[in-house]
Structure formats: structure tokens, C-alpha cells
Amino acid sequence: xxxxxxxxxxxxxxxxxxxxxxxxxxxxxxxxxxxxxxxxxxxxxxxxxxxxxxxxxxxxxxxxxxxxxxxxxxxxxxxxxxxxxxx
Amino acid sequence: xxxxxxxxxxxxxxxxxxxxxxxxxxxxxxxxxxxxxxxxxxxxxxxxxxxxxxxxxxxxxxxxxxxxxxxxxxxxxxxxxxxxxxxxxxxxxxxxxxxxxxxxxxxxxxxxxxxxxxxxxxxxxxxxxxxxxxxxxxxxxxxxxxxxxxxxxxxxxxxxxxxxxxxxxxxxxxxxxxxxxxxxxxxxx
Numbered sequence: 001x002x003x004x005x006x007x008x009x010x011x012x013x014x015x016x017x018x019x020x021x022x023x024x025x026x027x028x029x030x031x032x033x034x035x036x037x038x039x040x041x042x043x044x045x046x047x048x049x050x051x052x053x054x055x056x057x058x059x060x061x062x063x064x065x066x067x068x069x070x071x072x073x074x075x076x077x078x079x080x081x082x083x084x085x086x087x
Numbered sequence: 088x089x090x091x092x093x094x095x096x097x098x099x100x101x102x103x104x105x106x107x108x109x110x111x112x113x114x115x116x117x118x119x120x121x122x123x124x125x126x127x128x129x130x131x132x133x134x135x136x137x138x139x140x141x142x143x144x145x146x147x148x149x150x151x152x153x154x155x156x157x158x159x160x161x162x163x164x165x166x167x168x169x170x171x172x173x174x175x176x177x178x179x180x181x182x183x184x185x186x187x188x189x190x191x192x193x194x195x196x197x198x199x200x201x202x203x204x205x206x207x208x209x210x211x212x213x214x215x216x217x218x219x220x221x222x223x224x225x226x227x228x229x230x231x232x233x234x235x236x237x238x239x240x241x242x243x244x245x246x247x248x249x250x251x252x253x254x255x256x257x258x259x260x261x262x263x264x265x266x267x268x269x270x271x272x273x274x275x276x
Contacts, residue, residue, distance in 0.1 A: 005168040009161060016157040023149055027142075030274035036134050043270040050266045058160045059259045064111055067104040074101070 015057045022050050106249045114260050117223075121264050124216055125271050132208040134275045139202035141195065145273035148191045149265065155184035156262040159231075163255040167248075171241060174251065178235045181258060185228040192221045216268055223261045230254045 003011070026046045033039045055061045162177030195217065203210040234254045238247050 005164060005170065008164040008168070012157055012160045012164065015160075016153060019153050020150070023146070023153065026270060026274060027146055030270070030276070034276070036276070040134065040275065043274055047267050047270055051263045054156060054259055054263050054266070058156055058262075059256050064107065067107045070101060070104045071108060 011057065015053055019050055019053055022046055022053075103249055106253065110253055110256060114256070117260070118264075121219075121267070124219060125267055128212045128216070128271050131212050135209075136273065136276050137203055137209055139198075140273055141198060142273060144191065144195055144198075145269060148188060148195075149269045151184055151188050151191065152262050152265050155181050155188070156259055158184065159255045159258045163251055166238070166244065166251045169244065171238060171243070175235060175238065178231050182228050182231050182235070185224055185231070185258075188224055189221055189228075192217050192224075213272055216272060220261070220264055220268055223264065227254075227258045227261050230257055 026043055029042050029046070030039065033042065158177045158180040162174045162181060165171075165173035165177060196214070199210060199213055203213065205211055205214045231254050234247075234250050237250055241247060
């Protein structure tokens, strides 16, 4: 189901809000934590979460599988066996 | 012997799907380059970060790039829904923030030369990582400019869908790269 422009823009604001909160969180974490291993782990988790948000919601990674399946359907139905069946 | 080619074959391979898949494959290969560069930081200087690294500037650059991702997202959304003037406005805003980001990195380099020049370990890492990244930002701004130029007089989507989508995806990729560069260069200690 296609979203309206308003719904799409609203989603964008929600995602950027979460990203902003996570950015402030990683800044505070960097100031508050001195243990290198703990700090590295937390920063990595936050960075991965931020990257996932951008890739999933801004870059529409989920739609990639639709494109791949479209292409795959084209390849399958273009095989000689499929042509014979259709002919 | 003439080979029988059914009429429907050409329609099955939709060029838009091929373009999208190709772009994703390219982004994955480019991401591996950034991963290699990011890992070099730990081999060259470990996790230590000099005191003179400008935390406020780093945070400012991060916020700027995140905001530019929102305007790029809005540009794509507006274009897909047929709001071409709205898309053009958002593309211009994204390009403006991209140019500001380049100036910000320029200022960072100006300061970095004083405290950790490229001959030092951290300087090597900082100039390499930010240099490669800012090159991506510049190509992103140029690509968005090309797309803006292409749609400047159009009133409908036409065959510009992938141009907008591809340029915006490239911009988001630049943002994703910075999401990892920022803590690697500025926040570790």
C-alpha cells in the first residue's frame, strides 16, 4: 500500500528525531564512560542502529527484495522452458 | 536459423530494477572501502584521540549531515508524489548543507594542521578518512546538482525517477559512512 506524501514526510521526521536522540546519546556516552572496551562497544551498537535506521527508512532497503524478485521472475520466465510452455 | 524472441521478453527486464540492484551492489563495494579505512585507525593509533580534536565541530558536522539526509528524503518523497517544486527546493537545501559540510571539514583541516599534521599517526588517519569522505560529499553535491538541472523545467516524473532516487541514495550512503567516521575519529578515547 502506498503512503501519502504527508505520511511519508511524517515518517522522515520520526526517523530524524530518533537519529538526533541517538547522536546526543553517543556524545554523552563518550563523555561519561572511560573504559575503552565498554565505550567502543556502546559506540559501535549506536552507530549500527543509526546506520540501520538510515538504510531501512531513508534508503528503502526493504524494497530491494521486491526489485530482485521482479528481476528473478523476468529471468525465470525468459528461460527456454517458460517460452515453450507459453507458446 | 532465426531464433524466436518473444515480445514480452523486453518488458520483463525492467531497467529500473536493474539500475536499483546495480546501485546497491556499488554501494556495498564502496562500503567495504570505508570499512578498510576505518579499521586502519585502530592499527595506526589504536583507540587514543588527541585532546585538540574539536568535539563541537564534530557534533555540528554530524547534525548537519543528518539534517541533509532528511531534506534528501523529503526531496525523493516529494518527487515520487509529483510535487516537483517541493522536490527542487529540498534538493537545493540538501546541496546547501553539503556545501556547508565541505567548509566545515575545511575548517577542521585548518585546525588539524596545527595540532596533528598528516605526518603524525592520528593526522594520517584523520586526513585520509575525512578526505575520502568529503570527496564523496562533493560528488554527491555535484550529482544532486545534475539532477536538479535535469528536472528544473519538468512538471511530471517522466523518466527522471531513477535519477532522483539514485542521487538521493548516494547522499544517504555518504551519511551512513559519516555515522561510523564520527565516533571513530572524535569520540573514542
